[in-house]
Amino acid sequence: MTTLIDYRLDGEVALIGLARPPVNALGQPLREALAEAFELAIADSQVHAVVIYGQGRAFSAGADISEFGSPAAFAAPDLASLLSRLAASPKPLIAAIAGTALGGGLETALACGYRISSAQATLGLPETRIGLLPGAGGTQRLPRLIGAVAALEIILSGEPVSAAEALALGLIDRLVPDGEDLLAAATELARNLVAESAPAQRAWRYSDPARGLPTAFFDDYVAARARRWKGQLAPVLALEAVKAACAGSLEEGLASEQLLFKQVESSAQSAALRHQFFAQREALKVCGVDKNTARRPVNRVAVIGAGTMGGGIAMNFANAGIPVTLLELKGEALDRGLAHIRKQYDSSVKRGKLTPLQLEVRMSLITGTLEYADIAQVDLVIEAVFESLSIKQNVFRTLDEVCKTGAILATNTSTLDVDLIAAVTRRPHDVIGLHFFSPANVMKLLEVVRGRETSPQVLATTLDLARQIGKTAVVSGVCFGFIGNRMLEPYAREAHRLVLEGATPAQVDGVLTELGLAMGVLSMYDLAGIDVGYLVRESRREAIAHDASYFKLADELYAQGRHGQKTGRGFYRYEGRDRVEDYEVVACAEVLASELGITRRVISNEEIHDRCLFMLINEGVQLLDEGIAERSGDIDLVWINGYGFPAWRGGPMHYAEQLGLGRVLAGIERYREQLGEYGRMWFRPVPLLQRLVAAGQTRIQRL
Ligand code: T1G
Numbered sequence: 001m002t003t004l005i006d007y008r009l010d011g012e013v014a015l016i017g018l019a020r021p022p023v024n025a026l027g028q029p030l031r032e033a034l035a036e037a038f039e040l041a042i043a044d045s046q047v048h049a050v051v052i053y054g055q056g057r058a059f060s061a062g063a064d065i066s067e068f069g070s071p072a073a074f075a076a077p078d079l080a081s082l083l084s085r086l087a088a089s090p091k092p093l094i095a096a097i098a099g100t101a102l103g104g105g106l107e108t109a110l111a112c113g114y115r116i117s118s119a120q121a122t123l124g125l126p127e128t129r130i131g132l133l134p135g136a137g138g139t140q141r142l143p144r145l146i147g148a149v150a151a152l153e154i155i156l157s158g159e160p161v162s163a164a165e166a167l168a169l170g171l172i173d174r175l176v177p178d179g180e181d182l183l184a185a186a187t188e189l190a191r192n193l194v195a196e197s198a199p200a201q202r203a204w205r206y207s208d209p210a211r212g213l214p215t216a217f218f219d220d221y222v223a224a225r226a227r228r229w230k231g232q233l234a235p236v237l238a239l240e241a242v243k244a245a246c247a248g249s250l251e252e253g254l255a256s257e258q259l260l261f262k263q264v265e266s267s268a269q270s271a272a273l274r275h276q277f278f279a280q281r282e283a284l285k286v287c288g289v290d291k292n293t294a295r296r297p298v299n300r301v302a303v304i305g306a307g308t309m310g311g312g313i314a315m316n317f318a319n320a321g322i323p324v325t326l327l328e329l330k331g332e333a334l335d336r337g338l339a340h341i342r343k344q345y346d347s348s349v350k351r352g353k354l355t356p357l358q359l360e361v362r363m364s365l366i367t368g369t370l371e372y373a374d375i376a377q378v379d380l381v382i383e384a385v386f387e388s389l390s391i392k393q394n395v396f397r398t399l400d401e402v403c404k405t406g407a408i409l410a411t412n413t414s415t416l417d418v419d420l421i422a423a424v425t426r427r428p429h430d431v432i433g434l435h436f437f438s439p440a441n442v443m444k445l446l447e448v449v450r451g452r453e454t455s456p457q458v459l460a461t462t463l464d465l466a467r468q469i470g471k472t473a474v475v476s477g478v479c480f481g482f483i484g485n486r487m488l489e490p491y492a493r494e495a496h497r498l499v500l501e502g503a504t505p506a507q508v509d510g511v512l513t514e515l516g517l518a519m520g521v522l523s524m525y526d527l528a529g530i531d532v533g534y535l536v537r538e539s540r541r542e543a544i545a546h547d548a549s550y551f552k553l554a555d556e557l558y559a560q561g562r563h564g565q566k567t568g569r570g571f572y573r574y575e576g577r578d579r580v581e582d583y584e585v586v587a588c589a590e591v592l593a594s595e596l597g598i599t600r601r602v603i604s605n606e607e608i609h610d611r612c613l614f615m616l617i618n619e620g621v622q623l624l625d626e627g628i629a630e631r632s633g634d635i636d637l638v639w640i641n642g643y644g645f646p647a648w649r650g651g652p653m654h655y656a657e658q659l660g661l662g663r664v665l666a667g668i669e670r671y672r673e674q675l676g677e678y679g680r681m682w683f684r685p686v687p688l689l690q691r692l693v694a695a696g697q698t699r700i701q702r703l
Helices: 030-045 079-087 104-111 136-146 148-156 163-170 184-193 216-224 234-245 248-266 270-284 308-319 332-352 356-364 389-402 418-422 457-469 484-501 506-515 521-528 528-538 541-547 549-559 582-597 606-625 632-643 652-659 661-674 677-682 688-695
Strands: 005-010 013-018 049-054 058-060 093-097 100-104 114-118 123-124 175-177 301-304 326-328 366-369 381-382 408-411 431-436 443-448 472-476 572-575 577-579
Touching: 005 030, 005 506, 013 030, 030 079, 049 058, 049 175, 049 184, 049 632, 058 104, 058 506, 079 104, 093 104, 093 184, 093 572, 100 104, 100 366, 104 123, 104 136, 114 356, 114 521, 123 163, 136 148, 136 234, 136 248, 148 216, 148 234, 148 443, 163 175, 175 184, 184 326, 216 234, 234 248, 248 270, 270 632, 270 652, 301 308, 308 326, 308 332, 308 356, 308 366, 308 431, 326 332, 332 356, 332 366, 356 366, 381 389, 389 408, 389 418, 389 661, 408 457, 408 472, 431 457, 443 632, 457 572, 472 632, 484 506, 484 521, 484 582, 484 606, 484 632, 484 677, 506 606, 521 528, 521 572, 521 582, 528 549, 549 582, 606 661, 606 677, 606 688, 632 652, 652 661, 661 677
Parallel strands: 013 049, 049 093, 058 100, 093 114, 100 123, 114 175, 301 326, 301 381, 326 366, 381 408, 408 431, 443 472
Antiparallel strands: 005 013, 431 443, 572 577
16 A cells, blocks of 8 residues: 555444645545555455545645646546546445545545535535536536535535535535544444445435426526636536536436546646646745745734725735724825725625624724824834835835834835835835735735845745735836836837727727736726826836837827726726727827827737737746746736736736747747837847747746
């Protein structure tokens, strides 16, 4: 017996312990060891029942995700066949679930005749989150156990259920209270089943999962989710698999499930989402920081500035149960900020996302003040004042005077030099950038900007805190715009310039939303505010003065008071929440193009895609080469979680690898030639991209 399985007998009960740290992922070696242990127990005449359990913190986290996209995923014994063998066991099989039973882990439990779990266990089928579907019987056995509607919810939400919810659904037979020994309880259950000559497999509670379903149930289900599932394969095929469970025998359904599973497993969308799964974990592996790096306790937080960003940032901590003091200079600004926070919580209550009690608890965790002395003892301060270096430096001079030794001093700047802010303090090792994205209490991304002198302890502490407040943290070095906004520049430059050259804002945005982005970049500027972009440009006009053409239109819109949604007009006209094309913008572009000597023409969607995306990719590769971003997966996480890049395309770097790096380089070189002086100015392939293509590399990495 391998070390992957702990096999032992307790009287007439065989105990099979999955022992593949850290989460008993059912890779081929563990599947083989489980099959061997199972056959051993079945062949042993002394054994009358079998308990399967997980050693460590999980029953099993499911199939080994790293095997997908390779033959290992289906290497014998493949999980589906193995579980069908377990499901045909002549002896009662009991799954004893502690920790998590997810994906193939839960499917393993479903193949057992009986399931018992600890009170803290969580059970789920999260496969669609990585572009897959339950491919080892989950879409067939779960509907027969708990009904098609409940099964669909678990499969399509990907959300785990608690042990209590599982018990209520009939997903488990018994819940073992805290303090009781799960394995002992499972072994006792096994003995009782033997004593009662209980069947190895009970009849399904929903032997016909379709019974009682309205005729149009599945069509209506898909229609109601068409917008949310737009372009995505996994949820649609997962529903098809459950539909098969309602249309025929278990064997027929299992065969259908296998065909559908192979379709999603080989899809580019699943490869992209699996890439994201591992990128999220890789991003937390930061050089100079490991589990032995000391962390500082963060029990109290302060936010400087009660504006939109400051209020949103404060909400993150209140939501996580961490007391937060919100400091403003003027009473009316503070009152406005606190009122805005309460208003947002109120709307969450109205939407049923929060209870009135939770609202009051969270508001009680947020204290307003006009006095710096009130934040002298906090563990972390996050500055969120106006995006001006001198104003921020003044705030940090004050914080340096007021805050206790060891307090972490963070700036929420979106573009400014964190080192120049740290330099005005006597404690630059305690200074870090925490760039939240608006709305700060909603957007998942947090760019953690590591200053030249930021200490490993401060970095480790903020990365842990990011996870605690539910953020996806990505570490960035110091440069203008860090990772996200640095890449936004060239991406948005092309969008602006294309409107001067003949495309309409709607055409440009349409190409980007067709790719799957949540918003087109011009609509995004209307949302963020054209005045915001103008002020950022003003702060660095000398740095971009050499080629002013591309943002002349945005400057003109600003001058006309068309600041976007907030003024009802920007690149579009806004009638209520409707965004309407505005041909005044096109007329304005025509005049500016004439003044700039730009010959307008019909622009193809392909050109819009290539120019916007290739420039985005080019800048990302440069960030990697400069060491601003540690790895390409980090860049992908920034754009998925901060800018609405579709996760099922994996992020701009993964998307470039799927397009082919050679195609990206050739495209940049083509537009460099085709676009005259503008092309020679801006379409410069970065050295690392050239080196990668020359070396025949298919993955974006430092060379
Ligand atoms: N496969 C491979 N590695 C996995 C894994 C998995 N299923 N789950 C976790 N890991 C690695 C992870 O990369 C990390 O590695 C370490 O384990 C700790 O994970 C046929 C097709 C279970 C809730 O989607 O949700 O079954 O970074 O940092 O925060 O129908 O891991 O240490 O090198 O996340 O305590 C479906 C995925 C698979 C569950 C624990 N299952 N995992 O969270 O630890 S497809 C999932 C999780 C499938 C079948 C289908 C979480 C967790 P490293 P961690 P955690």
